[in-house]
Amino acid sequence: MKKNKMNYRLYLVTEEGLPLNKLLQVVGESVAGGVTVVQLREKKTEAKDFYDRALKVKKLLDSLSVPLIINDRVDVALAVGAAGVHVGQSDLPLPAVKKVIPESMIVGVSARTVEEAIAAEEEGADYIGVGSVFPTSTKADAKLLPTGVLQHIVSAVSIPVVAIGGINEINIGSLKDSGAAGAAIVSALTRAANPKGTAEKLLKCINGVYSF
Template sequence: MNCKKEDLLLYAITDRNWLHGETLYEQVEKALRGGVTFLQLREKNMEQEEFLQEAREIRELCRKYQVPFLINDNVEIAAAVDADGVHVGQSDMEAGEVRAKLGPDKIIGVTAKTVEQALLAQQRGADYLGVGAVFHTNSKSDAKEITHERLREICQAVRIPVVAIGGITQDNAAELSGSGIDGIAVISAIFAQKDIEKSARTLKKLAGQIVRSVQ
């Protein structure tokens, strides 16, 4: 599966902190109905068998909506469930190794915080970059913020698509206009909201405006 820029417009990353009696599957479906264009399943504390089962179910859901489905960090799970790809951080397996394990047709995303990291990831075969945190975030305790100037420099330095991540909300997303990003990645801005579908719809519209601001 090729990674198309337009698929990265509204990139949702799951988090089970806000289930409130719902299943993650139900919440993901609401997000997909709202217009999420890319989905990453992120589970840090789940047993392997349970993770496998969940990943298979959500992969099928994403296929129904024709949205690319990636696994965070876990290359083995991604391969086992035939996910569309995997996203890895700087401290995880590097893109070349992931490519060797998953093959040429899978999407590989890599986290980058500097121009050097971005260029190296591109050189090693990353299909897109996740760059941030562009705002303060509570979703990752170790996420340090980067300036919007740095974000713009990374976008200008690479040929592959760039997604901004970290603390993005409906209220601050417009500040990323003109940076050159191809999409926004969000967690709480969708999954922590009372109306997940409506939040996704609003964010997709905002993301479209941000991306068009540099066309």
């Protein structure tokens, strides 16, 4: 089964532990403002609760024709029929993930070095998440990416690269010459008083940053 082409331009990554109603509100309003893909990230949530939340988020996103990516949990991604799964360097290795998911499922991989990015592409990743490009408070173990690494990774691989980490409407313009395919946003949307308006502003910034 052929994979759907993914638009990574404005990529919402949800924040851990949001109450369900708040989560659905943030997702719905963010999509209304221009978010093109949503990753559900629940690092500490037990499997059943993660599954239940994923089902509800997917139902909402299906009605809005926006794909859902599940962070880490391949089992949850399969169980809810998500469009894809995103894994980190310490999660289930990509070759193992590819063995159990359908060919139609998108797989993203986090990378901090050119070597990790090249390896991910060679193993079949569909896109790469690279960060943290700016200081962030939403991921305790996130390390700031050295200057120039994002651009080097973009140049080293032929698959889309999504920048993540502390991105907001103030600093996103500095990604202009990075070559990234999109920006992954966490707190700038999940903690926004008006997620729709914030997404619209981010999208306007992005349209000035990315040329495609």
